[in-house]
Amino acid sequence: MPGMFIDVAVDDAVAQDRELAKKLVDVCAVDIFALSDDGTLKVVEENLDECVLCDLCLQAAPEGAVRVIKLYEE
Ligand code: SF4
Numbered sequence: 806m807p808g809m810f811i812d813v814a815v816d817d818a819v820a821q822d823r824e825l826a827k828k829l830v831d832v833c834a835v836d837i838f839a840l841s842d843d844g845t846l847k848v849v850e851e852n853l854d855e856c857v858l859c860d861l862c863l864q865a866a867p868e869g870a871v872r873v874i875k876l877y878e879e
Contacts (some may be wrong), residue, residue, distance in 0.1 A: 808853030810877050813837055813862070816870040820846040825866060832861040 815838075819825050826846035831840040835855035841847050862871045 806850055807874070807876060808850065808856075810875070811853045811856045812874040813848050813853060813856065814872045814874060814875060815846060815866075816846060819866050819870040828865045829862055829871070832858070832865045834861075838862070 817830075823844040826838070826840055826844065829846060830840055835852055835857060837849055837852045837856060839847050839849050845857075856873060858871075858873065863873065865871075
């Protein structure tokens with residue numbers, strides 16, 4: 806389930822890549838990314854609406870692999 810205002814989508818290839826997963830956990834200041842027990846990435850749904858749109862996760866992953874989706878009209 807997405808948040809009320811923000812959803813974050815991560816390509817499977819990135820989520821399964823343990824190095825990239827760690828990097829994403831490190832860059833997000835509001836803990837939207839976490840590691841599963843097996844080291845793959847999971848999105849922490851209850852934190853989604855804390856996203857500050859800093860784009861660090863977009864820069865940390867290959868282009869287009871992470872998408873921050875605004876669910877509201879500006
Ligand atoms: S844009 Fe920033 S705050 Fe939002 S998920 Fe990415 S790293 Fe976290």
